[in-house]
Amino acid sequence: MHPFYYLTYLLEKLPQLPDLKDQEALDALLPWSSSLPLTCRVFNTTK
Structure with missing residues (x-):
């Protein structure tokens, strides 16, 4: 995730x-x- 893009x-x-x-x-x-746009999303990588 890119906090700048999300904010x-x-x-x-x-x-x-x-x-x-x-x-x-x-x-x-x-x-x-x-x-959310892909640039803003958080992806779960623990699976």
Whole structure:
């Protein structure tokens, strides 16, 4: 994961959320979310 790309993505997306209390919208921005761009994702390498 590249923290810079992830934080940049968050700073672009968070202001666009209509409701910051929307749990589903926030879950989509978590580092392990499958909806994140590949450059932002965390991959589980312990399997």
